[in-house]
Amino acid sequence: MDKIEKNELLTGNFKKNLLKLALPTSLGFALQSVYDMVDMMWVGRISSSTVAGVTIFSTIFWIVVVLNEIIGASSISLITQSYGKKDFERTRRIIEQTLTFKVLVAIIAAIIISIILEPLLWFFSKDKAVVEAALDYGYIRMFFLPVMFASYSVNTALRCLGNAKTPMKIMIISSMTNIILDPIFMFKYIPGTDIPGFNFGVFGAALATVISTIIAFSIGLFILLKGNSKINITFKGLFKLDWEIDKKLLTIGFPTGIEVLMRNLASMATLKFVSIYGTNTVAAMGIGSKLFNFAFTPIIGISMGSSTIVGQALGADKIEKAKSTAKFAALVDVVMMGIVAIISIIIPEQIMKAFIDDPAVINIGIPMIRILIPSLTLAGFAIGLGCVFTGSGHNFPFLLASIFSRWCIQVPMLFVTSKLLNLSVIFVWLSFLAAEIGEIFVTLYHYNKGIWKTKRV
Numbered sequence: 001m002d003k004i005e006k007n008e009l010l011t012g013n014f015k016k017n018l019l020k021l022a023l024p025t026s027l028g029f030a031l032q033s034v035y036d037m038v039d040m041m042w043v044g045r046i047s048s049s050t051v052a053g054v055t056i057f058s059t060i061f062w063i064v065v066v067l068n069e070i071i072g073a074s075s076i077s078l079i080t081q082s083y084g085k086k087d088f089e090r091t092r093r094i095i096e097q098t099l100t101f102k103v104l105v106a107i108i109a110a111i112i113i114s115i116i117l118e119p120l121l122w123f124f125s126k127d128k129a130v131v132e133a134a135l136d137y138g139y140i141r142m143f144f145l146p147v148m149f150a151s152y153s154v155n156t157a158l159r160c161l162g163n164a165k166t167p168m169k170i171m172i173i174s175s176m177t178n179i180i181l182d183p184i185f186m187f188k189y190i191p192g193t194d195i196p197g198f199n200f201g202v203f204g205a206a207l208a209t210v211i212s213t214i215i216a217f218s219i220g221l222f223i224l225l226k227g228n229s230k231i232n233i234t235f236k237g238l239f240k241l242d243w244e245i246d247k248k249l250l251t252i253g254f255p256t257g258i259e260v261l262m263r264n265l266a267s268m269a270t271l272k273f274v275s276i277y278g279t280n281t282v283a284a285m286g287i288g289s290k291l292f293n294f295a296f297t298p299i300i301g302i303s304m305g306s307s308t309i310v311g312q313a314l315g316a317d318k319i320e321k322a323k324s325t326a327k328f329a330a331l332v333d334v335v336m337m338g339i340v341a342i343i344s345i346i347i348p349e350q351i352m353k354a355f356i357d358d359p360a361v362i363n364i365g366i367p368m369i370r371i372l373i374p375s376l377t378l379a380g381f382a383i384g385l386g387c388v389f390t391g392s393g394h395n396f397p398f399l400l401a402s403i404f405s406r407w408c409i410q411v412p413m414l415f416v417t418s419k420l421l422n423l424s425v426i427f428v429w430l431s432f433l434a435a436e437i438g439e440i441f442v443t444l445y446h447y448n449k450g451i452w453k454t455k456r457v
Contacts, residue, residue: 015328018305022332024164026301028171033294035175042182043205045191050202053133056124060117061141062264064109068149069260071102072156073253077393078245079160080311081456088230095157095224096237097245099150104241106146114142136203144210151213154220160308161231166223174216181208255399256390262399266406270431273414277425280358284365288372291351295344295373298336299380302329303387310391319453322388326447330384334377341374364425371429378436382443389446392455397446405438 043054075098082091117138121131141148155167183190185204187197198204224233274285306329313322344351348369352362382401389397410431417427446452 018302018309018325018328018332021159021162021164021305021308022298022301024168024301025159025304026298028168029300030294030297031172031175033297035178037290037294038179039182039205039209042186043202046186046201047129047133049127049129050133052125052127052130053121053135054137054202054205056121056130057117057134057138057141059124059268060113060120061138062260064106064113064145066257066261066264067105067109068102068152070253070257071098071105071149071249072152073256073390073395074249074251074393075153075156075253076160076307076390077252077311078248079157080308080391081315081393083161083231084312084315091161092231092233093237093242094245095153095231096233096240097242098153098157098249099221099233100238100241101246101249102149102153103146106149110142110145114139117142133202136201137206140203140206140210144213147210147217148213151217151220154217154224157224158220159304160311162308162312164305167220170216170219173219174212177215178208178212181211184208252393253395255395259395259399259402262402263406266402266411269411270414270428273418274425274428276418277428280360281364281425281428284352284361284368288365288368291369292372292376295337295340295376296379298340299333299376299383302333302336302380303383303390305329306384306387307390310387314392314453314456322391322453326385326388329387330381333380333384337374337377337380341377344369344373367426368429371426372432375433375436378433378440382436382440385447386443388452392452394452394455397443400446401439401442404442405435409438410435 043050075094078094079091079098082088082094118131118135121134121138125131125134155170158164158167182205184197185200185208186202187204188199189195190197200207224231225235226232271285274281306325309325310322313319313325348366349362351369352365386398386401389395413431413434414428417423417431
């Protein structure tokens with residue numbers, strides 16, 4: 001594995017530096033997105049009840065993931081700004097506290113969710129087979145939640161220090177391990193062969209995920225402990241709590257966590273409106289969500305890379321470099337998503353057929369793809385400029401943009417078009433486009449307002 005790279009992000013061509021960070025990150029997340037789709041295909045070979053169980057557990061699981069988002073967003077601002085100021089001692093302590101505090105929060109969250117998990121599952125489904133599948137899959141995932149949270153932070157810390165290639169390699173190793181172990185653990189015989197497996201069913205899918213996460217965390221932690229001449233965390237530092245830093249880890253990213261919560265609640269409400277149009281529309285929406293997440297991976301890479309550079313630039317009081325980075329990130333996002341949009345407009349039927357052969361679902365999905373995927377062009381522009389909020393620690397605009405776009409535009413539009421006027425499903429897809437337009441207006445307003453230029457953490 002690569003050592004932590006020297007901090008060269010604020011010298012040389014910032015465009016090359018951004019791409020050097022973004023491309024490996026995008027590749028890593030793209031592979032994980034592919035794994036998610038493959039994983040669901042394996043689960044689907046067991047039974048529909050198993051698919052439903054995993055889906056319901058995943059819906060509940062994002063409740064605790066909000067905590068990861070809060071601390072993760074805070075850590076990006078804290079690490080990058082301290083590193084940009086060349087305060088390497090504080091940078092080390094922040095990384096140690098991020099890992100320790102995340103583990104502590106994850107333990108508390110895992111205990112609480114594990115206690116209420118079964119009642120929550122029965123709230124969503126009265127099918128015993130569905131609930132049993134969700135419990136088989138869910139309990140082990142909750143037990144190892146601290147490792148999962150810490151694994152995310154290891155990769156985030158490395159990126160914030162300017163090393164994007166190592167997290168990419170870690171994510172590749174983790175995803176490939178998961179893909180290989182899935183069929184071995186899940187089935188009596190590995191599909192398509194006579195090679196015996198462990199026949200653990202859906203529990204095997206969760207076990208494969210847990211093992212791959214443990215491997216990823218172990219590799220990343222070893223690299224951080226090894227460090228370089230500037231930063232190397234210590235085991236001793238991992239067993240201390242620093243309330244001054246921990247308080248900031250909870251508060252700086254709090255708006256981001258609430259934003260994620262509000263966005264997911266809006267997604268649940270959207271799914272409820274989609275269900276009005278029948279099972280085929282829900283199926284099309286499920287495929288659309290997977291495609292949306294996969295197409296979104298380049299934006300994730302650019303966002304993480306640009307946030308790192310912006311944070312370091314602000315820490316070094318280089319405002320113009322931060323501004324130039326944000327504008328370039330927005331441009332790159334728009335160009336990349338524009339290419340994806342053109343492809344989705346030209347061959348939507350072929351894209352749908354790669355997932356399903358039901359003509360009714362395909363026909364519903366064609367206009368969906370032609371509207372949903374191109375809307376990422378708008379999302380890319382907003383998220384590109386929004387890197388100044390993550391880098392500065394001024395995360396409140398994300399919350400305002402989410403509330404305005406989802407709860408003031410999309411959900412009311414869905415209520416009026418589907419419940420009151422009984423309009424066609426095309427207006428469901430148009431609601432996503434309307435929401436992205438609203439998000440751009442809020443983002444531009446707060447970007448131009450300029451509070452991020454003076455915000456320091």
